[in-house]
Amino acid sequence: MGQYEDNRAASLPDDLLADIVGRLPRRWLAMSRSVCKAWQATIDARRLLLLPLRLDGIFLNFTHHKFPEFFSRPWTPVTGEMNFLPCAYDNPEDDCCEVQDHCNGLLLLQDALTQIPNYVVNPATRRWDSLPDHPSIDVMGVNCMTTAYLVCDPTASLHYEVFNIPSFPCKINGHLDPLLEESEWPQATCTMHVFSSRTRCWEPRSFHRDGDAIGTIGEMKMRWLQFTCSWWWMRPRAVYWGETLYVHCYGDFLMR
Structure with a gap:
């Protein structure tokens, strides 16, 4: 101009x-x-x-559906169709996608079977990005369970980030080392991988705990096992507000 x-x-x-x-x-x-x-x-x-946005519709995940279904009001211009994604025609009968997270109009889609995030999608513009495989996170040689969360603030930038936040080390079909089970959780220093649409790659970031630990890894494991049967719908939720991501973690503590 x-x-x-x-x-x-x-x-x-x-x-x-x-x-x-x-x-x-x-x-x-x-x-x-x-x-x-x-x-x-x-x-x-x-x-x-x-300002609060007008609610034009909602996405719902259904078992065995290829993509989440979009229930909308009659006047909304958004169709909610995901047939423009590569998995729609590469493997039409496989690779079911479901909404893992959302933030300010963007959706984070994951593979329904592996729970690995695959795409960041803007349903309004039908634009999408594929995510590369994220590195594993381990504590004392044991892989951590992780959950991905989407962060997007259009008031600050048109870019977005995906935080892959570790829950705690866990062996489903085995026992943890007693020394590991007695370790505090969260640890004093927490490393997580963050994908940025600016760099197009996952990068490690370190965060330091402010306050006391919520308990031990063994205690977190026991709490998680109480909900094993309902694992698929007990995903910890998160809210992004005021440039801060609030995550309700397993073990009933809040990570900010």
């Missing part, structure tokens, strides 16, 4: 500008912040990107 156009955009009354850009889809509203400082100030001052 040239200086003349920039001045014309800045000269619009704030109320009129807010009424105009407030009608834009959320993605284009976020991009409008970069037009000029006046537009950015108007959008931020009126918190247009933080």
